[in-house]
Amino acid sequence: MELHVKSYEMLSKDVLFNIICERINVFVVEQQCSYQEVDSIDKQALHVFYKNGETIVAYTRI
Template sequence: MIFTIKRFSELSTTELYQILQLRSEVFVVEQDCVYQDVDFKDQKALHVFGIKNDTIVAYSRIFKPTDYFKNASIGRVVVAAKERKYGYGHDLLKASILAIKKHFKVDKITISAQVYLKKFYESHHFIQKGEAYLEDGIPHIRMDRN
């Protein structure tokens, strides 16, 4: 899968629609979590996404330092349920980390990770910082990568 990186203003209406649909499908419906996904942070982010058969199936958004956390950050990491068995989550995270290095010229990254994905993020050299907390009713942990 080849990943594309675009600013908000560069996204086509079809790409934006597919991104929002994927995020809603997983974060709202699959995880049964009512929250405001459209948060006006997309305009600041760079959007990293992978397309398969003309459909966005993997997505994250990345932020430069101080736009979300003190460090650069990755958020809204999502892979369509039917595509998870192919390892696209690992490919997506690698692409997101490389995009931060390329576009923001930094190595330090902070994320707010769902607790159940701790081992996944640890496999990409993220380390838990602090205790778990609730974000939109779901247990999360802060994780850093240097």
């Protein structure tokens, strides 16, 4: 596994898309929380994630 720490500007479109999909899966679908998942904090945060090959296996934003 490989650790990545990136600003919003450093994220590729594909990685950002995968991050957003997983956040929606976990927080909106699985936890049944209806709220806006993507917000302005994404542009200010550091995005920290582990990848196993091309798959993101863990994620948080700081």
